[in-house]
Structure formats: structure tokens, C-alpha cells
Amino acid sequence: QMCIRDRYQRRVRVQNRKQMKTLIVLLSLLALTQAACHAKTTVTSAELRCVFPQLSIAKADLYAPLLSKRLAEIGTSNTCEWAAILGNVGTETNGLTEWRQIPCSITYCGRGPLQITGSTNYEFCSRQSLCACPTIYTNPNICLLYTSDAADELLCV
DSSP states (O other): OOOOHHHHHOOOHHHHHOHHHHHHHHHHHHHHHEEEEEEEEOOOOHHHHHOOTTSSSHHHHHHHHHHHHHEEETTOOOOOHHHHHHHHHHHHHHTOOOOBBBSSSSOOOOBTTTTSSHHHHHHHHHHHHSOOOOTTTTGGGGGTTTTHHHHHHHHOO
16 A cells, blocks of 8 residues: 555655645544544554654664554544544654654753643643653653653643
């Protein structure tokens, strides 16, 4: 099956980062929804690479099972939900490649898949029973780890 991004690759010329973010969101929606919400409980490495072409194979192989596991735990069950989450995460992280807001000169700047910001949001995340990152408020850099902690932060927000 052809990656939907490949169908449109020659038609779209990306001229700046904002356009890239918009393109990622639109392609995420287009690739995963295909006109209706269908059952979907996991995302594959190939799907991540299709939606986020700048993502390395190694990182896609790492992130796909982490995202699938964590998002299944919160009930992500159809293509529309996956498209919404991947569109947001892709926009915030430049296609799953930047895990920290640039520049980051304050303690509670944007980190992790959803780039949460501000001490209030970090503290809120640390108190959520569903969240697997209770130390996020006292250790904000936990979101930057390329392990399950980065996927755990996704549950915080």
C-alpha cells in the first residue's frame, strides 16, 4: 500500500516550518481517517514514517509500540482519534524529532510529545492517577527521555 504522503509529495512545496507543521497535521488526518473513523488500536512503524518522513526508522520502530501501548490504555480506538493525537504531537515535536521547546530558558518550558508548558500544567500532570510520570513537576526533564517516559507524558495532558 502506497504511503498517502507519496501521492502528494510532488504537488506540495514546503517553504517554512509553519507550513511543514500544517502539512504534517493535514497528512496525518488524510492518511489515518480516509473519510470515516474506522477501528484502529495500534500504529505501525511504517505508518509513523509515512506521516513523519523525517523520522528515522530506528525512532519509528521505538515510538510505534510505545504509542500503541500507552494510547490503548486511554482508549484510543479509531482512526480519527489516532489522527487527532498524531497531528497534535507531530505539530508540537516537528514530526517526532524535537522534544524540547527552543529556546528553553525557563524551568517549565515545553517538553515531551505535547510540549506542555508552565508549572501549573506540570504540577497537574504529576497528580493524575492515569499519568505514569508522577515526578514530572519535580523533574521536568523526564519528558525528554526517549523511553517510555516520553510516551507517558502524552497521558498527562
